[in-house]
Amino acid sequence: MxxxxxxxxxxxxxxxxxxxxxxxxxxxxxxxxxxxxxxxxxxxxxxxxxxxxxxxxxxxxxxxxxxxxxxxxxxxxxxxxxxxxxxxxxxxxxxxxxxxxxxxxxxxxxxxxxxxxxxxxxxxxxxxxxxxxxxxxxxxxxxxxxxxxxxxxxxxxxxxxxxxxxxxxxxxxxxxxxxxxxxxxxxSATTDVDIVVHGRGGHGSRPETTVDPVVTAAYLVTRLQTVVSREVAPRESAVLTVGRIEAGTAANIIPATARISLNLRTQSAAVRDRMVESIRRIAQGECLAAGCPREPEVTLGDAFPxxxxxxxxxxxxxxxxxxxxxxxxxxxxxxxxxxxxxxxxxxxxxxxxxxxxxxxxxxxxxxxxxxxxxxxxxxxxxxxxxxxxxxxxxxxxxxxxxxxxxxxxxxxxxxx
The missing domain is CATH 3.40.630.10 (Zn peptidases)
Structure with a gap:
């Protein structure tokens, strides 16, 4: 009826x-x-x-x-x-x-x-x-x-x-x-994350005098893909997307900074928090390995519940x-x-x-x-x-x- x-x-x-x-x-x-x-x-x-x-x-x-x-x-x-x-x-x-x-x-x-x-x-x-x-x-x-x-x-x-x-x-x-x-x-919930990698800029002909943040950012992009595949349980659902990389002004200048913008998709607050902590740890580790003069800045941006x-x-x-x-x-x-x-x-x-x-x-x-x-x-x-x-x-x-x-x-x- x-x-x-x-x-x-x-x-x-x-x-x-x-x-x-x-x-x-x-x-x-x-x-x-x-x-x-x-x-x-x-x-x-x-x-x-x-x-x-x-x-x-x-x-x-x-x-x-x-x-x-x-x-x-x-x-x-x-x-x-x-x-x-x-x-x-x-x-x-x-x-x-x-x-x-x-x-x-x-x-x-x-x-x-x-x-x-x-x-x-x-x-x-x-x-x-x-x-x-x-x-x-x-x-x-x-x-x-x-x-x-x-x-x-x-x-x-x-x-x-x-x-x-x-x-x-x-x-x-x-x-x-x-x-x-x-x-x-x-x-799902979503969270934007910005990472700023600090290097030491210089001339493209003298990389030995610089700390290249572009190379570090490239390593970061690759390593971040392991957050979901190796740090989130298979029974959980999560997505990590690198949506933007920005660095440099000319081909022959090694820049002083590089910026990476991420987007996380999660279905629980616990998974989201764990992913954010993994991102911080990986960013700090890669920057330490590269000899960056400063720790990276990891900032949480817009978020949807x-x-x-x-x-x-x-x-x-x-x-x-x-x-x-x-x-x-x-x-x-x-x-x-x-x-x-x-x-x-x-x-x-x-x-x-x-x-x-x-x-x-x-x-x-x-x-x-x-x-x-x-x-x-x-x-x-x-x-x-x-x-x-x-x-x-x-x-x-x-x-x-x-x-x-x-x-x-x-x-x-x-x-x-």
Whole structure:
């Protein structure tokens, strides 16, 4: 038997203004904005929320937007979408490709804003069918891991009521029409680490008078690969990526310093701490072996927490999605090594964490999916353009399902 929440969700999303929402998506995709610069995106979202009847606020945590709709007694539900783009040069060839050089919505946040806009409009228009309080949040700077924390620090929950539950979703590779749900750990934690190697610079013709930090950095890059392979237990999951090496200004100058930037992906705090200590030890050892005049500087940078879905919240949301889309459409993708700062919205200082559910909406165009090779679903997902690829391009066919998932999730709490 279909629940009242599922029936209401289908009713409220039966006649979505799809042409307008698709136009909104194309416009957002053409005009990507980097973290904390989402001024145009935020203004457009605020305008649409105000028109739908929400009390809106802008400039929270920089460029964050909230919309508040009080609709009688009942739970308070928060729906969140992130707004920022990436420093990626688009190569999709789409007619609505990014117009900003070197900036692209390569992670689908333009689709997230479109979904949030459509869901807010549908729930506002159908407010006679539910009771409670709805909060929608347009969050800046997810890609830097700073946006959610900035909104919390700027008094998000002083401006809107503290929610009873938080809901969020992310566009992902995979055939259109699937929804990835998982109780517990669904996304990993991430930590950026910077290492500065101090050498002694000089002329390229006289290496004996120098301590070459480039050579030491090269040894470090190689040795760091043993952290996961030899210092993390096989039963644990972890990734260490050297994403950037910077040194020197000319071919015939041995520089005085070299910088290495790392990214760690872990699924437990203990593994993360152990990896950081290993990085410090290896950096110090290599610099000592090279005769560096100073110890290396090892600095922790941006970090995202792990995303761990509350079991009861997950069961309720996955359950209503099975009712709306069919049981076969909901699958368990397993814990991913990707990361999100969504969970920081649940961490309200001094009051304990809020329950939340975060899920995936698959979005690969049919022609791309059909051409992908692989023996099973996950293998084929690995074979198509993924988030952060310059070729990543969600199919417009996911506009309606993504709106419907948010509406159904909210109504799972707002319809008794």
């Amino acid at each position: 279909t629940s009242a929440a599922a029936r209401t969700a289908l009713d409220l999303t039966a006649d979505l203004p799809l042409p307008a929402l698709e136009d909104l998506y194309r416009d957002l995709h053409r005009h990507p904005e980097l973290a904390f610069r989402e001024h145009r995106t935020a203004a457009g979202l605020a305008k649409s929320l105000t028109a739908a009847g929400f009390d809106t606020a802008e400039g929270i945590g920089g460029t964050g937007v909230t919309g508040l709709l009080r609709n009688g007694d009942g739970p308070t539900v928060l729906l969140r979408a992130d707004m920022d783009a990436l420093p990626v040069e688009e190569r999709t060839g789409l007619p609505y490709a990014a117009q900003a050089p070197g900036v692209m919505h390569a992670c689908g946040h333009d689709m997230h804003v479109t979904w949030l806009t459509g869901a807010a409009q549908a729930l506002a228009a159908g407010r006679d069918a539910w009771s409670g309080t709805l909060i929608v949040v347009g969050q800046p700077a997810e890609e830097s891991g700073q946006g959610a924390a900035a909104m919390i620090a700027d008094g998000l929950y002083d401006r809107v009521p503290r929610p009873d539950v938080l809901l969020g979703q992310h566009v992902a590779p995979g055939p259109v029409g699937l929804f990835g749900h998982r109780a517990g750990l669904i996304l 792990a995303t761990v879905n509350d079991a009861a919240t997950h069961d309720r949301i996955a359950g209503v999605h099975r009712e709306v889309f069919g049981s076969a459409a909901v699958f368990d993708p397993g814990p991913a090594m990707g990361s999100e700062d969504f969970a920081q919205l649940a961490e309200s200082e001094g009051e304990g964490g809020l329950p939340y559910c975060f899920w995936f909406v698959t979005s690969t165009p049919d022609e791309v999916w059909d051409a992908a090779e692989g023996d099973d679903l996950m293998a084929r997902i690995d074979a198509v353009p993924s988030n952060h690829s310059p070729l990543f391009a969600p199919d417009l066919a996911v506009v309606a399902p993504g709106v419907r998932t948010l509406v159904a999730g909210a109504l799972a709490y707002l319809v008794s």
